[in-house]
Amino acid sequence: MTTTADDAARTKIERNHQAFAEAVERARVHLERGELAMAAVLAGVASNLATWMHPGLFASGQLERVAREIARAAAGGPHDAPRRRGTDVARVLHVFSRTLSVGGHTRMVWRWMGLDDRRSHSVVVTRQGRQDVPRELVAMAESTGGSVTVLDRAHGDVLARAGALHDLATQVDVVILHIDPEDIVPIVAFGDRSGLPPILYLNHADHLFWLGVGVADLVVNLRRSGHALSPARRGVTEDRNAFLPIALGERRRQVSREEAKRRLGIPPETVLLATVARAVKFEYESGTGDSYVDAVTPVVEELEQVRLIVVGPVQEGGFRRAHEATGGRITALGERLDNELLYQAVDLYLDSYPQMSPTSLLEAGSYGTPLLALCPQLDVAPILSGDAPGIDEGLLRARSVEEFRAHLKAFVLDAPGVSSSGRGPAPTSSGSTSVTVGECSSRPCTGQHWRQRRSRMSRRSGMRHTSPRPTRSSRWAARPMSMPTICSPSTCGCCPAALGSVRGSDCGAAASGRP
Numbered sequence: 352m353t354t355t356a357d358d359a360a361r362t363k364i365e366r367n368h369q370a371f372a373e374a375v376e377r378a379r380v381h382l383e384r385g386e387l388a389m390a391a392v393l394a395g396v397a398s399n400l401a402t403w404m405h406p407g408l409f410a411s412g413q414l415e416r417v418a419r420e421i422a423r424a425a426a427g428g429p430h431d432a433p434r435r436r437g438t439d440v441a442r443v444l445h446v447f448s449r450t451l452s453v454g455g456h457t458r459m460v461w462r463w464m465g466l467d468d469r470r471s472h473s474v475v476v477t478r479q480g481r482q483d484v485p486r487e488l489v490a491m492a493e494s495t496g497g498s499v500t501v502l503d504r505a506h507g508d509v510l511a512r513a514g515a516l517h518d519l520a521t522q523v524d525v526v527i528l529h530i531d532p533e534d535i536v537p538i539v540a541f542g543d544r545s546g547l548p549p550i551l552y553l554n555h556a557d558h559l560f561w562l563g564v565g566v567a568d569l570v571v572n573l574r575r576s577g578h579a580l581s582p583a584r585r586g587v588t589e590d591r592n593a594f595l596p597i598a599l600g601e602r603r604r605q606v607s608r609e610e611a612k613r614r615l616g617i618p619p620e621t622v623l624l625a626t627v628a629r630a631v632k633f634e635y636e637s638g639t640g641d642s643y644v645d646a647v648t649p650v651v652e653e654l655e656q657v658r659l660i661v662v663g664p665v666q667e668g669g670f671r672r673a674h675e676a677t678g679g680r681i682t683a684l685g686e687r688l689d690n691e692l693l694y695q696a697v698d699l700y701l702d703s704y705p706q707m708s709p710t711s712l713l714e715a716g717s718y719g720t721p722l723l724a725l726c727p728q729l730d731v732a733p734i735l736s737g738d739a740p741g742i743d744e745g746l747l748r749a750r751s752v753e754e755f756r757a758h759l760k761a762f763v764l765d766a767p768g769v770s771s772s773g774r775g776p777a778p779t780s781s782g783s784t785s786v787t788v789g790e791c792s793s794r795p796c797t798g799q800h801w802r803q804r805r806s807r808m809s810r811r812s813g814m815r816h817t818s819p820r821p822t823r824s825s826r827w828a829a830r831p832m833s834m835p836t837i838c839s840p841s842t843c844g845c846c847p848a849a850l851g852s853v854r855g856s857d858c859g860a861a862a863s864g865r866p
Contacts, residue, residue, distance in 0.1 A: 368406035371397055375414050382417060387425050391509045394418050395535035401560040402532040408560055410585040415565035418535060422542025425510050426517075440470065442523040443497075446516065447476045448531035452485045453663075453686045454629045455597070455710025456555050460529055461491040462600040473497035475519055477512055477536040479504070502536070509536060516540035520547055527551045527571075532561035541566040551593075554581065558734045569593050574709060575743070576733040596740040597710055602717040604695055611696035622657045622763050625697040625715070627690050630664040632706035641752045643704040644669040644681075646725055650759045651677045657763055662687050663703070694718055699762050702746070707737035712746060721762065722746045725755045 374397035381390035394417055401408060445464075450457045464472040472495045474488060479501045489499050500519065502512040517540040520526045525548050530537050541550055542565075552567035557577030564570070570587045571594070572578035578594045581587040609619050617623060626643070633643050651657045651673075661683045664670055670683035694700075700715035702708060702724035716722050726736035726748040737746055749755035 364405065364407040367400070367404045368408070370404065371401050371406040371408075371411075374400050375411070375417060378414075378417050382421055382424070385424070387421055388508055388510050390417070391421050391513070391535055391539050394421065394539075395509070395533060398533040398535060398560075398562045405560060409580070410560065410562075410564045412565075412586075415538070415562065418538040418562065419542035419565060422513065422539045425514070425539065426543040426545065440524040442525075443467075443470050443472045444520055444523040444526045445472060445474045445492075446526060446528050446530060446537055447474065447479075448534040448536075449479050449482070450474070450476055450484050450488055451482075452688055455708065455714075456529065457485055457488060459555075459598050459710060461485075461488045463598040464491045464495055464497075465600055466598055468495050471496040473519075473523070474499045475516060476501045477503065477516065477530070477534055510539065512536045513540040517543065517547070520550075523548060525549050525551065527553055528563060528567070529553050529555065530563070532556045532559045535562065538562045538566055557581070567591065571595050573597050574734075574739050576736070576738050580734055597713060599710075599713050599717065599741070602714070604718050606692075606695055608696055608698070611692050614692060615696055617658065617696065620656060622654070623696055623698050624651075624657060624659040624701055624759075625661070625693055626659075626701045626703055626708075627662040627693070627711045627715070628703035628706070628708040630686070632703040632708060633661075633664050642669060643725070644673045646704065646752045646755050647701065647759065648673045648676060648681065650756050650763070651681055654760065654763050655680075658682075659701075660684060660693060660697075662690055662693065690714075694720070699723060699759070701759075702737050705735070707735070709737050709739040709742065712737055712742045713739065716742055716745050723755070723758055723762070724748050725752065727751055 374393065378390050378393035378397055381387075381393060394414060397414055400406070401411065401414075445460055447457070447460075460474075472492050474484070474492050474497070476484060476499070480503065484499055484501065492499055502515055506512045506515050513536050516537060520541070526541075528537055528550065541547060544566075549568045550566055551569045551571050552563045554561075554570055554572045554577050557572060557574060557580060564585050564587060569591050570581050570585075572581055572592070573595065575594075578592065581592050582589060606614070612619055612621065612623060624647070647659060651659055657680065659677075659681045661670065661681070663686060664683045665685045666674055666683045670681070673681040674683070694715050695718050697715060697720055700712070700720045700722050702712055702722065704725045707724065712722055712724075722742060722745055724737050724746055727750055728735045729748055729750055736748060747758060749758055
């Protein structure tokens with residue numbers, strides 16, 4: 352019997368689910384033995400498996416319950432109600448698994464603080480390791496009267512970190528989780544709700560399995576596709592499913608496109624393409640047989656006045672071969688902290704693939720730059736394609752490599768003065784083109800517009816606080832969570848056969864409610 356790609360994808364999902372189920376069971380066994388620290392570690396292992404070897408689930412009620420029981424057993428004594436809530440929110444606690452100088456996630460949070468500087472913002476990091484917390488994040492938190500605490504530098508044990516995090520959370524008015532999908536520490540910390548304020552989960556990894564559905568009072572989605580997927584595949588009820596644009600901050604062009612090119616040492620007649628994303632976003636197998644480099648290299652080879660600069664990956668493997676094939680006109684620079692001049696120089700911005708980078712799309716588009724993305728899964732799995740307020744109307748999405756190359760070539764040839772040979776006078780500083788490319792508007796992500804949306808989200812969460820600390824007169828009663836449902840490639844639009852080899856991005860279904 353012939354094995355199809357659909358069969359192979361189904362087998363992979365089922366194999367991953369079996370490994371995940373076994374990991375959850377190991378955590379449960381150690382929990383029953385009273386070995387709480389080991390149970391917590393194994394729960395984290397199970398979550399890690401589900402995040403990076405997708406088991407056909409976006410959430411797991413079973414694993415959330417194990418984490419909650421670990422928390423309640425570790426807390427000991429009576430398990431009290433969450434804090435009674437008032438109307439004022441003055442102290443915000445942002446919880447990270449790790450903070451990074453590169454990538455859009457950490458940058459978004461310090462921009463959030465800058466747009467919301469009437470409140471005090473503090474940061475807690477559960478596992479920063481040896482890396483320094485970015486100085487911009489530290490400075491922004493301290494400028495609001497907040498502080499930064501790195502738990503793994505003072506508390507080595509998972510339970511000790513969770514206990515310290517729980518204690519810190521009781522001192523603020525709202526907690527916002529910006530954590531990695533598999534981080535068990537906050538889930539254990541907040542599994543016992545005694546004295547806790549409202550907890551918001553920022554759904555920045557909306558294309559992956561993650562822990563936290565059971566502890567979040569509100570799930571805050573940054574993309575429309577993530578907002579739609581949360582109730583459908585994670586069991587998040589509509590009253591707990593919120594939406595907030597990515598915080599971008601105020602952005603204004605400082606130099607013309609021509610001047611930015613001059614400062615970068617790029618001739619003005621060059622049609623400059625760029626992509627900015629962490630290297631990991633280029634590394635996954637796409638399942639379609641084409642990589643980012645495969646898609647773009649033939650066009651750059653053909654059109655001599657085109658140059659592509661990619662920030663994030665290093666000049667190795669496919670990028671090295673593309674560099675050589677194009678005579679150095681495709682260049683991977685590795686990670687860079689400041690890309691604003693490049694954003695202002697680029698004529699056409701290309702999204703990363705197969706992993707999208709919505710923050711970089713917004714940053715590039717905020718300067719009026721046209722945006723192009725390769726989105727072969729758009730019709731069956733929009734969660735794998737770039738979308739967000741500010742870029743929804745401005746991003747041209749190609750559904751195939753052939754369509755992507757056609758749009759790219761048409762843009763280059765339509766750039767003023769560029770002939771079919773790729774030679775000619777410089778394009779205008781506006782980067783105008785007759786190719787049908789919309790215009791990005793960063794307005795929803797900046798200034799008063801973002802603050803208004805943040806205020807509406809805050810009202811949705813019921814973010815209120817009272818002081819002094821709450822009385823211990825009531826117990827928190829858990830609500831049941833429904834059992835997860837595994838999807839299959841033949842029945843789930845998010846798991847077509849074409850995605851069978853996407854490590855970390857093939858997706859699944861789960862229906863779970865909050866305890």
